Amino acid sequence: VSARRGIQPAVRRGKKARIALDGPAGSGKTWTALMTARELVGEEGRILVIDTERGSASLYSDEFSFDELVWEPPYDPRELAETLAAESGKYAVIVVDSLSHFWRGEGGTLDIVDASARRDAGGNRMGGWKTGTPAQNTMVDALLLARCHVIVTMRAATEWVMEKDEKGKTKPRKIGLAPVQRNDLDFEFTVVADLDLEHAITVSKSRCHPLADRVFPAGHGPKLGQILRGWLESASPEQPKAEPANGAAPAEASRTPQAETKAPISGNVVDRVAAAIDALGDKRGLFLGQHRITVKGGKPDLSGLDRMALSTLAAELAVTPDDEIRKITGETVPAGPAVAPDEDIPF
Ligand SMILES: Nc1ncnc2c1ncn2[C@@H]1O[C@H](COP(=O)(O)OP(=O)(O)O)[C@@H](O)[C@H]1O
Ligand SMILES: [Mg+2]
Numbered sequence: 001v002s003a004r005r006g007i008q009p010a011v012r013r014g015k016k017a018r019i020a021l022d023g024p025a026g027s028g029k030t031w032t033a034l035m036t037a038r039e040l041v042g043e044e045g046r047i048l049v050i051d052t053e054r055g056s057a058s059l060y061s062d063e064f065s066f067d068e069l070v071w072e073p074p075y076d077p078r079e080l081a082e083t084l085a086a087e088s089g090k091y092a093v094i095v096v097d098s099l100s101h102f103w104r105g106e107g108g109t110l111d112i113v114d115a116s117a118r119r120d121a122g123g124n125r126m127g128g129w130k131t132g133t134p135a136q137n138t139m140v141d142a143l144l145l146a147r148c149h150v151i152v153t154m155r156a157a158t159e160w161v162m163e164k165d166e167k168g169k170t171k172p173r174k175i176g177l178a179p180v181q182r183n184d185l186d187f188e189f190t191v192v193a194d195l196d197l198e199h200a201i202t203v204s205k206s207r208c209h210p211l212a213d214r215v216f217p218a219g220h221g222p223k224l225g226q227i228l229r230g231w232l233e234s235a236s237p238e239q240p241k242a243e244p245a246n247g248a249a250p251a252e253a254s255r256t257p258q259a260e261t262k263a264p265i266s267g268n269v270v271d272r273v274a275a276a277i278d279a280l281g282d283k284r285g286l287f288l289g290q291h292r293i294t295v296k297g298g299k300p301d302l303s304g305l306d307r308m309a310l311s312t313l314a315a316e317l318a319v320t321p322d323d324e325i326r327k328i329t330g331e332t333v334p335a336g337p338a339v340a341p342d343e344d345i346p347f
Pocket of ligand 1: 029
């Protein structure tokens with residue numbers, strides 16, 4: 001080991017949960033968010049619900065006590081970031097119900113992209129992301145930096161599939177699809193759970209091992225918060241964040257949630273990944289979902305990553321994704337639209 005690298009026993013740090021609940025309308029997102037919030041912080045902990053659905057959380061005020069901020073349009077992600085920064089010291093948990101509005105609602109990230117494309121880029125949507133990506137990243141950073149637990153809900157688009165029942169009769173069944181938010185957002189959360197219309201909760205991603213791959217049938221959702229609380233309480237406190245040098249934006253330091261960023265990361269994706277892995281000081285490299293990125297001869301080996309993984313990585317390291325990724329993949333400018341056409345989602 002070189003002199004500047006110290007080997008120590010690994011310690012799990014941080015006691016603040018970041019939870020995402022996604023599912024179609026009626027699946028139980030709001031109720032489960034409130035239940036999980038109450039379990040995480042106990043009877044006394046203060047809960048703030050940022051409600052974009054015109055007071056729908058207040059329907060549950062008989063069962064749960066909480067403060068409510070009914071958020072009318074515009075759903076500007078930068079304004080959400082400011083609100084999180086201002087309020088997260090006063091509450092034990094903040095629920096954002098739903099975060100989808102800050103993506104696809106009026107004034108959300110996609111609207112910011114469109115407006116900027118029209119204003120600054122002659123209608124070119126890719127150009128609009130120069131404004132949209134930082135706006136979105138500001139919000140993601142604020143969700144990660146909040147001093148309290150954060151629970152977000154996300155609408156999942158719904159679709160009907162035809163299925164045969166036990167008797168062999170073909171029946172339509174409603175299913176939830178991908179959550180309405182930037183497609184790499186799952187990466188940022190401690191726990192991601194998918195809810196269905198039978199109110200079953202399936203943990204699809206979990207850094208909390210006792211919750212990994214768990215399925216809670218209807219009525220048993222409450223346990224999720226209890227299990228998570230026990231796991232968080234057994235962690236060590238967060239280490240104070242190292243001051244970023246050279247006036248790097250503080251947001252930059254938070255891009256790699258599990259890492260203490262020692263040096264500002266700049267340059268292209270390859271350099272940034274190398275710097276991030278160096279800052280991690282972990283010989284095993286940087287884990288990105290299933291992928292493990294190692295550094296050979298000062299350069300990270302990105303060859304095993306598909307475009308999706310590269311996009312996630314670029315977003316994680318706050319680089320302009322598309323330009324940089326194309327440099328690595330050698331792709332030409334894609335012909336299709338940068339954003340999937342809007343689906344029919346009732347907000
Ligand atoms: N885990 C659960 N078990 C049983 N019923 C549930 C569960 N979670 C939610 N519900 C019920 O499902 C209905 C819809 O819940 P809600 O949270 O408002 O859905 P969403 O916010 O996803 O539209 C409510 O009547 C609620 O009481
Ligand atoms: Mg709801």
